[in-house]
Amino acid sequence: MSDINVKESFDHFSQYYAQNAFEIWKKLQNECPIASSRKYRNMWVPTKYSDIEEIARDTDTFSSRSPVVAEFGAMADFGLQVPPISADPPYHTSFRRLLLPFFAPSRIEALKDTVVYLANDLIDSFIDNGEFDAALDYAQHIPVKIISEMLGIRDEDGDQFRMWVHNFLELAPTDITVAATSLLQFFEYFQKQIEDRKINPKDDLITFLINAQIDDRLLSDQEIFGGCLLLLLAGIDTTWSAIGASIWHLASNLEDQRSLRNDPDILGSAIEEFLRAFAPVTMAREVTKDVDFKGCPMKKGDPLLLPFPAANRDPEAFENADKIILNRERNRHFAFGVGIHRCLGSNLARMELSVAIETLIVRLPEFELKNPNDVKWSVGQVRGPRKLEIKFKVNR
Amino acid sequence: MKKLLIDKDKCQGHNRCAAIISDLVDIDGLGFASVKLDGHFDDSRLIDVNKAIDNCPENAISIFVELSGDDNV
Numbered sequence: 001m002s003d004i005n006v007k008e009s010f011d012h013f014s015q016y017y018a019q020n021a022f023e024i025w026k027k028l029q030n031e032c033p034i035a036s037s038r039k040y041r042n043m044w045v046p047t048k049y050s051d052i053e054e055i056a057r058d059t060d061t062f063s064s065r066s067p068v069v070a071e072f073g074a075m076a077d078f079g080l081q082v083p084p085i086s087a088d089p090p091y092h093t094s095f096r097r098l099l100l101p102f103f104a105p106s107r108i109e110a111l112k113d114t115v116v117y118l119a120n121d122l123i124d125s126f127i128d129n130g131e132f133d134a135a136l137d138y139a140q141h142i143p144v145k146i147i148s149e150m151l152g153i154r155d156e157d158g159d160q161f162r163m164w165v166h167n168f169l170e171l172a173p174t175d176i177t178v179a180a181t182s183l184l185q186f187f188e189y190f191q192k193q194i195e196d197r198k199i200n201p202k203d204d205l206i207t208f209l210i211n212a213q214i215d216d217r218l219l220s221d222q223e224i225f226g227g228c229l230l231l232l233l234a235g236i237d238t239t240w241s242a243i244g245a246s247i248w249h250l251a252s253n254l255e256d257q258r259s260l261r262n263d264p265d266i267l268g269s270a271i272e273e274f275l276r277a278f279a280p281v282t283m284a285r286e287v288t289k290d291v292d293f294k295g296c297p298m299k300k301g302d303p304l305l306l307p308f309p310a311a312n313r314d315p316e317a318f319e320n321a322d323k324i325i326l327n328r329e330r331n332r333h334f335a336f337g338v339g340i341h342r343c344l345g346s347n348l349a350r351m352e353l354s355v356a357i358e359t360l361i362v363r364l365p366e367f368e369l370k371n372p373n374d375v376k377w378s379v380g381q382v383r384g385p386r387k388l389e390i391k392f393k394v395n396r
Numbered sequence: 397m398k399k400l401l402i403d404k405d406k407c408q409g410h411n412r413c414a415a416i417i418s419d420l421v422d423i424d425g426l427g428f429a430s431v432k433l434d435g436h437f438d439d440s441r442l443i444d445v446n447k448a449i450d451n452c453p454e455n456a457i458s459i460f461v462e463l464s465g466d467d468n469v
Contacts, residue, residue: 097426100409100425100426100427101425101426103427104423104424104425104426104427105411105414105423105427106425268415272412272451329447329450330450330451331450331451332450332451332452332453332455333453334453336410336453338408338453338454339408339454340408342408342409342410342453342454346409346410346411347411347427
């Protein structure tokens with residue numbers, strides 16, 4: 001730990017961070033609650049719950065225009081918008097209200113049967129094998145299928161989506177060539193989809209965005225692209241990560257797995273605890289004016305990471321913050337953020353996560369990690385297992 | 397009597413309260429919560445109401461304790 005200076009050279013794209021995030025947040029909370037990084041254009045990294053909350057709520061000082069911190073420059077300066085996550089009030093408010101009905105609890109409930117069917121179908125494909133990769137054979141397929149359905153896009157393009165999301169979130173922020181190429185491919189693909197919906201409208205988000213109005217005007221093509229890109233970026237790797245991390249915990253903590261099997265009523269609070277302890281998403285802000293924040297001289301334009309997963313493990317905000325307590329009573333976690341940018345898809349994500357975990361527990365006998373030292377975690381602002389081999393006994 | 401209060405300016409639609417005290421809250425078409433009817437609840441619901449308070453990330457939920465008629469002279 002001591003050989004890498006995470007206080008002044010914080011790097012969310014390093015393998016070191018991917019493998020040691022919990023320890024790094026803890027060290028920073030104790031020794032340097034607001035870290036920094038010259039590599040990412042003087043980026044600031046608060047790790048305490050109270051600081052993260054204060055920053056998330058202060059939308060005047062901390063803009064959302066660049067929600068991903070790239071090495072080479074601010075996302076917004078490249079003309080890339082993914083509203084409402086990349087917007088500030090009042091535009092944010094209008095755009096968000098437009099999308100909210102799409103993600104309201106009633107609308108999400110209607111998708112549940114599809115997720116149940118899909119989870120069972122995926123389990124059928126490996127239940128006789130006694131092993132599977134929970135990240136690759138199970139978790140990742142659920143959000144891809146649902147997002148494709150919401151966008152009205154064929155399942156066959158799921159692999160393409162996964163590749164773009166991987167490129168955007170894990171490679172593009174440190175590689176401008178990948179960023180440009182992936183964006184071009186994405187625009188080309190969605191241009192065709194948008195043209196198609198203009199002629200053949202469907203009951204999907206693309207058609208909805210084409211016809212939607214903000215402040216008495218239709219959306220620009222830029223905004224329609226942005227809405228589609230947001231759904232891909234925010235709806236796939238995030239849920240994939242949450243499902244995978246929860247399975248990782250259950251596979252490496254058999255006591256907890258047994259508790260969940262013996263007492264299915266704790267599923268609801270267990271899901272919240274997994275969301276708290278393994279929150280996948282770190283968001284970002286941009287400082288709008290020179291400001292002294294808790295003794296840190298922040299300058300206009302500095303990027304700032306908001307590691308919600310670190311806030312969720314702050315001992316000042318949670319009792320036994322390091323411990324997974326499946327029936328935790330008090331759990332004001334920030335897995336979906338806090339304030340006006342609360343994750344639009346939180347109802348969807350919770351539903352997918354609950355169904356994925358419940359179905360796995362019901363269908364499989366006790367399962368465990370095949371090799372605890374061979375689990376791979378993603379880099380960047382969405383954290384979750386990308387290789388997670390599981391074994392279990394086959395009943396013949 | 398105890399009364400449930402939800403601050404509409406603070407609610408961001410996390411829907412945690414709806415999972416814990418669905419009998420006491422309404423969720424509108426955008427996902428925001430409001431108090432069902434006049435918000436009065438029985439003491440038997442106090443544990444769950446407190447749990448909803450402890451799980452709201454926006455701190456939008458509180459309890460208003462009304463003085464009884466006798467105290468109100």
